[in-house]
Amino acid sequence: MKEYDVVVIGAGFGGPVAAKKCAEAGFRTLMLERSARVGEKVISGLTIPFYGFLFGPAFIRDGNPPIERPVDGIINYIIKDIEAGDIEIDDSLRIPRPLSPILAFGYNAYCRPFCQWEAEKAVESGVELRTSTTVVELLKEDGRVVGVKTDKGEEIRARLVIDGEGSQGLLAVGAGIREKYPPEVISLADVYDYEMAKEDVDEVFGYTLRFCWGWDEQRIAPPLGHGNGLMVWPYRESVHFCQDQCLAMDDGKVPNLRKLFEEYHRNLTSGLPWWREEIAPRARLRARVFENFEIFVGLNERLRAMPNHADGIILIGDAAGLESTELCDGVPAAWFSADIAADVAIEALRAGDVSASFLSRYDQRVRAHPIIQWSITAPHRYNLRFAQEHHSLEELRRYVHDGWGLGGFAFMSSALVKMILQAIREDPMIITSWLRMFPRYYYNWLYERYDYSGGRGEPARDHSREPRVAQAVLRAGFKLMDSALALGAPLVKAAAGLLEPVARFANPAMKVLLPGIEALMRGWKKVEPALAPLSDRMIDFVGRADPAVFAAPRKGGG
Amino acid sequence: MTRTYEEFPGVEWVEGAGQFIRVIEERCSGCANCVKVCLADCYEISGKKARIRDLDRCMECASCWYVCPEDAIAFSWPPGGTGFRTDWG
Ligand SMILES: Cc1cc2nc3c(=O)[nH]c(=O)nc-3n(C[C@H](O)[C@H](O)[C@H](O)COP(=O)(O)OP(=O)(O)OC[C@H]3O[C@@H](n4cnc5c(N)ncnc54)[C@H](O)[C@@H]3O)c2cc1C
Ligand code: SF4
Ligand code: SF4
Numbered sequence: 001m002k003e004y005d006v007v008v009i010g011a012g013f014g015g016p017v018a019a020k021k022c023a024e025a026g027f028r029t030l031m032l033e034r035s036a037r038v039g040e041k042v043i044s045g046l047t048i049p050f051y052g053f054l055f056g057p058a059f060i061r062d063g064n065p066p067i068e069r070p071v072d073g074i075i076n077y078i079i080k081d082i083e084a085g086d087i088e089i090d091d092s093l094r095i096p097r098p099l100s101p102i103l104a105f106g107y108n109a110y111c112r113p114f115c116q117w118e119a120e121k122a123v124e125s126g127v128e129l130r131t132s133t134t135v136v137e138l139l140k141e142d143g144r145v146v147g148v149k150t151d152k153g154e155e156i157r158a159r160l161v162i163d164g165e166g167s168q169g170l171l172a173v174g175a176g177i178r179e180k181y182p183p184e185v186i187s188l189a190d191v192y193d194y195e196m197a198k199e200d201v202d203e204v205f206g207y208t209l210r211f212c213w214g215w216d217e218q219r220i221a222p223p224l225g226h227g228n229g230l231m232v233w234p235y236r237e238s239v240h241f242c243q244d245q246c247l248a249m250d251d252g253k254v255p256n257l258r259k260l261f262e263e264y265h266r267n268l269t270s271g272l273p274w275w276r277e278e279i280a281p282r283a284r285l286r287a288r289v290f291e292n293f294e295i296f297v298g299l300n301e302r303l304r305a306m307p308n309h310a311d312g313i314i315l316i317g318d319a320a321g322l323e324s325t326e327l328c329d330g331v332p333a334a335w336f337s338a339d340i341a342a343d344v345a346i347e348a349l350r351a352g353d354v355s356a357s358f359l360s361r362y363d364q365r366v367r368a369h370p371i372i373q374w375s376i377t378a379p380h381r382y383n384l385r386f387a388q389e390h391h392s393l394e395e396l397r398r399y400v401h402d403g404w405g406l407g408g409f410a411f412m413s414s415a416l417v418k419m420i421l422q423a424i425r426e427d428p429m430i431i432t433s434w435l436r437m438f439p440r441y442y443y444n445w446l447y448e449r450y451d452y453s454g455g456r457g458e459p460a461r462d463h464s465r466e467p468r469v470a471q472a473v474l475r476a477g478f479k480l481m482d483s484a485l486a487l488g489a490p491l492v493k494a495a496a497g498l499l500e501p502v503a504r505f506a507n508p509a510m511k512v513l514l515p516g517i518e519a520l521m522r523g524w525k526k527v528e529p530a531l532a533p534l535s536d537r538m539i540d541f542v543g544r545a546d547p548a549v550f551a552a553p554r555k556g557g558g
Numbered sequence: 559m560t561r562t563y564e565e566f567p568g569v570e571w572v573e574g575a576g577q578f579i580r581v582i583e584e585r586c587s588g589c590a591n592c593v594k595v596c597l598a599d600c601y602e603i604s605g606k607k608a609r610i611r612d613l614d615r616c617m618e619c620a621s622c623w624y625v626c627p628e629d630a631i632a633f634s635w636p637p638g639g640t641g642f643r644t645d646w647g
Binding site for chain 2: 033034035036037040041042043044045110111112131132133134136150151152168170180181182183186188190191193247248254255256257258261285286287288289290291292
């Protein structure tokens with residue numbers, strides 16, 4: 001029987017992160033994936049919020065992951081009357097130029113190339129990867145997990161198993177570590193992928209996501225709160241159209257999803273003017289896929305409190321029910337939890353103690369993670385269903401604003417500020433990594449293409465008109481900042497530590513400041529056209545820069 | 559060998575998946591929840607029991623497993639490298 005220190009189940013978004021860290025620490029690590037090519041059974045491919053990259057694994061932040069398009073805002077459409085095409089628009093989440101789209105609040109990506117990129121990094125770090133291998137059972141001895149059994153009948157022993165098998169958690173449920181989730185916390189997403197010329201996507205969407213919200217009787221989207229409205233995500237040369245719906249309603253009834261989804265899709269594509277007129281003529285259906293995810297698990301205290309560890313095993317990402325109620329940001333949660341799991345695994349293996357009581361520090365750290373906690377417990381999106389109940393347009397607008405608009409910052413700022421301060425306290429140099437990440441990702445978006453036959457496209461860079469002086473200034477600026485931070489590290493750390501208690505006032509402060517910020521943004525839109533040439537020059541400058549200017553300051557990434 | 563279907567473009571099914579989902583007939587109450595949620599039309603009701611018509615277009619979403627109130631659906635993943643695959647999720 002083969003023996004490893006760590007066996008990681010699943011090479012989705014979380015698995016490779018945990019595996020890489022364990023291998024780097026010198027542990028023999030095996031990662032098992034049931035699909036033939038990593039990522040081809042993962043269906044989400046939408047927006048990964050910026051904080052996933054900022055506070056997530058260093059190799060992703062400092063590397064060049066395959067990104068399809070940066071995102072600078074959400075345009076929320078509230079549909080009053082689908083026949084008349086009466087649509088309200090609230091684009092309050094847009095970031096004004098010249099910061100956009102370089103300063104993105106998220107990045108759209110397809111899963112397959114992204115997970116494959118992560119897995120490649122793990123393999124480069126010494127992880128052994130086996131694809132086309134389904135784990136069918138956890139091996140147990142005296143109630144302790146000691147390895148896995150594969151579909152080929154092979155038994156593989158491990159000192160510790162990290163389970164990143166995704167939302168259904170068949171292995172964890174089968175081994176009695178946690179229960180199967182009830183259908184009312186699970187949402188099924190029906191995703192249509194359309195090809196569209198890049199110029200058309202640029203013209204219609206720019207860098208914004210489009211969400212539509214409507215009433216039950218319009219039959220255009222799942223009843224609010226039991227799923228989302230319609231969400232449309234732009235990629236480089238394609239768009240995703242996603243409708244999703246919980247598997248059971250509040251009264252426990254299971255809706256006829258096949259009928260409903262067909263009806264919603266038909267009504268939306270034929271009745272919604274911007275889809276019918278702007279998108280339909282330029283889009284070609286390329287794929288239709290569907291998958292479910294555990295969207296409201298975090299709101300149920302009992303489910304949330306289920307252990308995500310047992311003797312010899314740690315569950316990460318979706319397998320640990322960490323998908324978010326607020327923004328579907330399961331990817332950041334998978335990354336954060338995988339990072340924590342690897343840290344705890346390394347401590348446990350070094351201490352020679354993989355007992356549940358030692359591993360319980362994993363659950364404690366996941367519970368103490370400000371962003372994971374905020375993202376799985378914030379009820380603002382779930383609350384949308386009350387607008388449906390009362391049929392109040394005012395409520396609908398408020399909930400959409402708070403859940404999917406600028407208002408969301410009044411609920412998430414404390415978590416964000418806390419994470420920023422914690423990260424700086426651990427390593428002040430992270431500030432320059434953050435500052436370089438945004439232009440580097442933007443630069444990559446401009447030049448990197450991902451052919452979907454497995455490889456990464458050759459970048460086509462034009463350095464013929466590089467503004468050399470400006471680049472030298474920029475490079476010197478970054479260097480100066482590196483040195484200043486290196487010198488002032490103790491001071492910066494101390495300041496971040498002192499400020500930490502203040503972080504919890506960020507939400508109330510945001511509530512007070514939001515009306516002002518929104519007024520400012522409205523005002524800015526009037527100024528923007530005048531500043532557009534300057535904006536364009538700045539964006540153009542980053543686009544023509546020597547990529548070395550934005551390279552990660554320290555080694556790592558790729 | 560791989561298969562494709564018109565209603566689900568962009569997806570390939572690699573053969574060899576076998577009967578990875580089964581209905582445990584004694585437990586099934588015929589409530590049809592599984593029929594209602596399956597977008598791939600894999601189920602039908604016959605003789606007041608759910609029956610798997612075929613799993614050819616199954617996207618392995620597990621919705622049927624979640625909504626069965628009687629725990630009458632035995633659900634597992636198909637063998638490694640088989641079943642659905644897509645580049646577009
Ligand atoms: C339609 C949809 C839209 C979403 N939108 C977003 C979004 O916009 N932003 C966001 O951040 N998140 C989004 N999510 C959530 C996000 O996709 C998940 O939270 C994330 O993929 C979880 O990562 P994971 O590593 O835990 O699991 P996964 O990425 O699901 O990976 C699990 C892996 O394990 C493999 N596996 C499973 N069982 C076995 C086994 N027995 N043996 C071997 N291998 C196995 C699977 O093949 C898979 O590769 C969305 C999800 C869906 C379904
Ligand atoms: S897993 Fe999904 S697609 Fe497959 S039979 Fe069940 S509901 Fe249908
Ligand atoms: S959901 Fe379960 S009980 Fe209901 S028909 Fe299907 S298999 Fe039978």
